[in-house]
Amino acid sequence: MKVDYITIRTLLRENQARLKLTQLCSENGLNRKVSVPDIHRPGLALSGFVQLFTNDRIQVIGNTEIRYLQILDEEKLHQSINTFIEFEIPAIIITNNNTAPPYLIEAARRRHISVFKTPYSTTRLIHLLGEYLHDVFAPRQSVHGSMVDVYGVGILITGRSGIGKSEITLDLIERGNRLVADDLVIVTRRTEEMLIGRGREIAEHFLEIRGLGLVDVRRIFGIRGIRRQKRVEVVVKLVDWDKDSQYERIGLDENQTKILDVDLPEVILPINPGKNVTVIIETIAMNFLLRAYGYHPAREFNTKLKDFMQQKDNERLDLDRDSIERDIE
Amino acid sequence: MIEKTLQIINEQGLHARPAAHLVKIAGRFKSEVKILKDGLEVNGKSIMGVMMLAAETGSYLSFVITGEDEQAAIEAIEELINKKFYE
Numbered sequence: 001m002k003v004d005y006i007t008i009r010t011l012l013r014e015n016q017a018r019l020k021l022t023q024l025c026s027e028n029g030l031n032r033k034v035s036v037p038d039i040h041r042p043g044l045a046l047s048g049f050v051q052l053f054t055n056d057r058i059q060v061i062g063n064t065e066i067r068y069l070q071i072l073d074e075e076k077l078h079q080s081i082n083t084f085i086e087f088e089i090p091a092i093i094i095t096n097n098n099t100a101p102p103y104l105i106e107a108a109r110r111r112h113i114s115v116f117k118t119p120y121s122t123t124r125l126i127h128l129l130g131e132y133l134h135d136v137f138a139p140r141q142s143v144h145g146s147m148v149d150v151y152g153v154g155i156l157i158t159g160r161s162g163i164g165k166s167e168i169t170l171d172l173i174e175r176g177n178r179l180v181a182d183d184l185v186i187v188t189r190r191t192e193e194m195l196i197g198r199g200r201e202i203a204e205h206f207l208e209i210r211g212l213g214l215v216d217v218r219r220i221f222g223i224r225g226i227r228r229q230k231r232v233e234v235v236v237k238l239v240d241w242d243k244d245s246q247y248e249r250i251g252l253d254e255n256q257t258k259i260l261d262v263d264l265p266e267v268i269l270p271i272n273p274g275k276n277v278t279v280i281i282e283t284i285a286m287n288f289l290l291r292a293y294g295y296h297p298a299r300e301f302n303t304k305l306k307d308f309m310q311q312k313d314n315e316r317l318d319l320d321r322d323s324i325e326r327d328i329e
Numbered sequence: 330m331i332e333k334t335l336q337i338i339n340e341q342g343l344h345a346r347p348a349a350h351l352v353k354i355a356g357r358f359k360s361e362v363k364i365l366k367d368g369l370e371v372n373g374k375s376i377m378g379v380m381m382l383a384a385e386t387g388s389y390l391s392f393v394i395t396g397e398d399e400q401a402a403i404e405a406i407e408e409l410i411n412k413k414f415y416e
Contacts, residue, residue: 246353249376250345301380302345309342309385 003136005035008091008114011132019128021093021116025105029114034058034090037133039126041065045087046080055087058129062122066098081107089113093129095122139260140188147180147197147230148172150285154230156185156197156264157281159238163271166207168238170215171278178227179217182207187232189260198229234288235264236281241272251287251298330395331403336387339413343384347414352376354405360396362406373406 009030012021040057043065069077085107092108092115094100100115108115118125145158146169157165166182173179181199188196199205205226207215218226235257239245247270248255257266267284271277287297337343343351355362355373362373364382366389371378373392384390394402409415 246356249349249352252345252349298345305380305383306341306344309344309383 005033006136008032008034011091012114012116015129015132018132019093019125020118020120022118024094024100024115024117025109026112026114028112029091029108032090032113034133035137037130037137039130039133041122042084043068045084048080048083050083050087053087055089058090058133059092060122060126060129061092061094061098061100063096063098066094066100069101069104077101078103085111085113091116093118093125095120095125135188135190138188138190140186141260143185143187143197143259144183145185146182147185147199147232148281149178149180149227149230150282151177151289153285153288154180154197154233155281155285156187156232156235157238158235159271160240162210163238163240164277165238166209168277168281170207170209170217172281173217173221173225175278175282177282178225178230179205179207179221180227180230181205187259189262193262195232195259195262195264196229197232204228232259232264234284235259235266236284237266237268238271238277239268241270245270250302252302330393331399332391332393333403333407334389334391335407335410336389337384337410338386339416340386341416342386342388343379343382343390345380347416348379349376350414351406351409352379354409355402357405358394358396358398358402360394360399360402362402363393363395365391365393 007030011034012023012030015021034057036057038054038057040054040059041062041064042053042059045053045055046065046068069080072080081101081104085104090113092104092113094115094117097117097119100117105115120128143156143158144161145156146165147154147156148169149155150172157168159165169179169182180197182203184200184203185197186200188198190196205216205218207217209215237257247268255266255268256263258264265288269277269280290297339347341347352374364371364373364379366382366384369382371382373379382390392403392406394406396402
């Protein structure tokens with residue numbers, strides 16, 4: 001699942017106010033498409049060097065480019081702009097409210113390429129526009145599962161259909177945690193190692209409980225029972241209890257899984273009657289927080305155990321007798 | 330019922346990793362596995378129990394195994410301990 005392109009019309013609709021864009025020419029140019037998140041400053045292309053010119057990117061004309069065009073005589077200016085504008089360009093943005101050479105606007109109109117103006121500096125504009133484009137073109141994947149913010153930790157609950165993901169999610173919300181999405185989680189890779197999970201807009205904050213139907217979590221639990229998006233930090237995979245399978249017993253080694261090529265810790269949790277999965281998931285979240293603060297419970301326990309085994313037998317016996325005879329801790 | 334005393338010979342003793350390994354092996358058999366040390370008796374299929382023995386290197390553990398596959402179980406456990414838990 002990936003966005004292939006957006007039209008300049010969409011880009012303008014969603015960003016006109018945010019980027020303070022004024023359209024200088026070409027209605028037709030709004031139908032042009034952009035399909036890469038990168039942005040280009042065409043200084044070299046305007047000076048005539050067009051090898052490797054990344055014309056498929058939005059072109060941002062800053063102070064340097066404007067100054068360069070200003071010092072050219074008319075013949076050179078026309079030549080420079082003609083070479084540049086013959087390429088298929090998604091759109092042109094002029095920063096710092098600079099006045100573009102009229103010939104550039106004329107040429108762009110002829111070629112049906114939109115030109116916009118913004119008061120923002122080039123750096124600021126590239127930053128703001130880049131943020132939007134990277135978000136639009138970020139790799140994304142839909143995951144069958146539920147996502148809950150548990151004590152601030154983004155937990156993605158996966159497992160076969162009917163194992164009880166929604167019921168556990170409802171239980172977690174009832175205990176004060178916040179629903180991100182149920183049944184279908186859209187995971188987006190925001191940076192190289194950060195995944196963001198959210199629900200589909202149409203199904204936002206609805207849960208399906210078998211035998212009951214749809215539950216509107218926002219109406220029942222209020223605004224504090226939901227959140228729109230959350231970083232995915234731990235995957236909890238619910239599996240049917242199988243007496244022949246081996247499950248993690250100590251937690252010295254962490255199981256890992258990958259979503260969109262990002263490594264995530266994964267806890268495989270066998271389900272059987274009488275097990276309070278909700279409390280276990282809350283404990284997983286708190287353990288994650290402890291580890292983030294540098295405390296690793298299993299390692300800590302093992303260090304204690306090893307130290308204890310190295311002590312002389314006498315000391316150990318004394319310790320035991322003390323606690324038994326005097327009944328102190 | 331089989332009773333056998335085995336010595337822990339790996340350098341670090343029965344810490345978390347070897348304990349987990351022992352519990353994993355014991356859990357494969359149907360027989361009941363009891364481990365005794367210094368008057369303490371624990372279930373050989375319980376990770377916390379086995380770690381609570383705090384069996385340092387050189388210490389002796391008595392195994393009491395009862396069940397239909399007791400012979401196979403004691404052989405597997407003996408091999409694991411003698412091979413130093415493959416550490």
